[in-house]
Amino acid sequence: MAVAARTDTRRSQEMFRRIATSIAGGESSYARLRSGIELCIERTAGARMWDVDGNEYLDYCLGYGPLLFGHHPEDIVAAVVEQITTRGYHFSFPHRLDYEVGERLQRMVPSMELLRFACSGTEATMAAMRLARGFTGKEKIVKFEGAYHGWSDLHYISAHPPVGAAAAGLHRAPRSVPDTAGIPRAIADTVIVQPFNDLEVLEQTLDRRGFEIAAVLIEPALANCGIIPPLPGYLEGVRRLTEAHGVLLIFDEVMTGFRLAPGGAQEHFRIRPDLSTFAKVLGGGFPVAAFGGRGDVMELEATGEVMHGGTYTASPLVLAAARAVLDRIERDRDTMYPELNRLTQRLQDGLLRVVRDAGYPSLVQGVGPFFQLFFLDRPRERLIDYRDAMGHSRRDVYAAFHEAMQQRGIYFHPGQSERWFLSTAHTDADIDQTLAAAAEAIQEVARRLPPRSTAE
Ligand SMILES: Cc1ncc(COP(=O)(O)O)c(C=O)c1O
Known part of the structure; x- marks a missing residue:
């Protein structure tokens, strides 16, 4: 050739x-x-x-x-053009696409008993972290070395730390390293960094510090240091340990969502997290994200106890694209x-x-x-x-x-x-x-x- x-x-x-x-x-x-x-x-x-x-x-x-x-596949283009030329692209009011996309998501990702829309993976993950803190009354979040969840102060920590052990602590006890100048140390200290695929370390951490940990935030397969799949039994272990310690499990499915299966990594690996975040494939190239999960946790959004908002969340422009994406996935x-x-x-x-x-x-x-x-x-x-x-x-x-x-x-x-x-x-x-x-x-x-x- x-x-x-x-x-x-x-x-x-x-x-x-x-x-x-x-x-x-x-x-x-x-x-x-x-x-x-x-x-x-x-x-x-x-x-x-x-x-x-x-x-x-x-x-x-x-x-x-x-x-x-x-x-730009034809069906997504047609859905978006039809929406913006006949009905409009920015309402900041409830509209039909809210439930059309919401109900499709509930069907495809059954752990999402209730959900909300956001504009990016960064935002969705920040919202899930806040929810977990609001629900549990605890402040620390466990994340994994090499995992990327977005660029905010809350989680742009130990995503790409220097590899030398001296710079990032011991392998089994990595330090939380801000990945950019401008992140206050006090915020970095709210994150406990763990090595991926090591249940023993996670168990010790949850045993010692479970009382102050709101959630374990995890990419079900690390996708931001190349791809690191979970070892057999690892995600099951994470689920078991978080449940046993009263710690919420957040799956960041921004990468894996709708890519590994219609129901994302949680369908592929058969694990039911408490909360999940989605973006990327959901909009097929339009900036839309979603976070959601257990009804009792999401209820805090419904009552306003935990705040989430945004001028552009759930805009009909992006939800028209999301509906077309989910329709194609359900069909094919x-x-x-x-x-x-x-x-x-x-x-x-x-x-x-x-x-x-x-x-x-x-x-x-x-x-x-x-x-x-x-x-x-x-x-x-x-x-x-x-x-x-x-x-x-x-x-x-x-x-x-x-x-x-x-x-x-x-x-x-x-x-x-x-x-x-x-x-x-x-x-x-x-x-x-x-x-x-x-x-x-x-x-x-x-x-x-x-x-x-x-x-x-
Ligand atoms: C796993 C994961 N979470 C969150 C994000 C952040 O998403 P966004 O770039 O839409 O803010 C990314 C981006 O690549 C990601 O890979």
């Missing part, structure tokens, strides 16, 4: 420089681009995007995950998930073969239609937590592979801490194209960073 010619991105570079004269850092989020190979996008369709130089890319970043059906659930998983498996297996054939110790970890390819210091069977993933992966090789793939028209996020997403718009031919590009790209990487240098 022919591989796309290497790309010329001069216009992107020029445009990016111009953007950076008005937008601090050239982008309005913190980690989108890689310096020196920034892309500015002109248009997108399905599984593809085109930059301002006219280069075409197969897209495995998909707007950081929301685009489970690819870029029996065929779309097996097909997404099959394509993802093909891509994962193919990438691993290409990379290992070139002599690189490597590993693919994923759940359902998203995964990460890790270049490793030496062969390993699995990576089970943040320090494992960051401590043993070769980020320099990953970055070189990313760059060589981007130059061949295959786009995925440049960071080893991120991941590849697939959509229903991807096809077998796309996988073939990707693997052909990978076979070529890895040879280029091998000239710059030969595999021998990866051995210990």
Whole structure:
């Protein structure tokens, strides 16, 4: 299969420089681009995007995950256009889509006895944390090292801490490390950081400090340090321990929701959390989120005892998109998930073969239609937590592979801490194209960073 010619991105570079004269850092989020190979996008369709130089890319970043059906599929566009051209896009009043989307969510995610809408995953997770504190009367929240729940002071803590044990405490007792300047120490101290996939440590923490812990907030599969799936029995253990200690269990399903299954990770792993948060796939690219769960907890929102609000929450613009997304999932659930998983498996297996054939110790970890390819210091069977993933992966090789793939028209996020997403718009031919590009790209990487240098 022919591989796309290497790309010329001069216009992107020029445009990016111009953007950076008005937008601090050239982008309005913190980690989108890689310096020196920034892309500015002109248009997108399905599984593809085109930059301002006219280069075409197969897209495995998909707007950081929301685009489970690819870029602007017709049914979502039609639903949104119909809503905004015939009825309007901003009410700040109750409307029909409230219950249409609300009832679909209750059906698909039965743990959400009651729910509310928000505008982003960050907000939904903040709201769930406040609710847990309001309900239990306790102040501390347990989160896991390497888990990302958003950028607020409340939880942008130990999401990407420096890997050295000295900087982040002992493995079994990580310290809570603010990930940015500007977070008060007093707020960081409200968060207790734990290693993922270690039930023994969590049990000790809950035994000693359960009296002050409102909730355990967890990504059911860590998806922000590559992908770290839960070990067998781990989530069941977390559920059992939280119940035993009167601590609420919050599933942050911003990444996993509607991606692993119609009912998210809680359906996939068969665990019923007390509260959950959703965003990304829910809006199919429109900014909508939801949080919800046990009726007795959510009742605090109903009575106003715990406050949550926002000018744009539940806007008909985004709920029209959410309804279209959920309709498609309900209609196609029996065929779309097996097909997404099959394509993802093909891509994962193919990438691993290409990379290992070139002599690189490597590993693919994923759940359902998203995964990460890790270049490793030496062969390993699995990576089970943040320090494992960051401590043993070769980020320099990953970055070189990313760059060589981007130059061949295959786009995925440049960071080893991120991941590849697939959509229903991807096809077998796309996988073939990707693997052909990978076979070529890895040879280029091998000239710059030969595999021998990866051995210990
Ligand atoms: C697991 C998880 N929770 C929360 C968030 C924050 O969502 P948002 O970017 O919509 O604020 C993210 C974002 O990537 C995420 O991956």
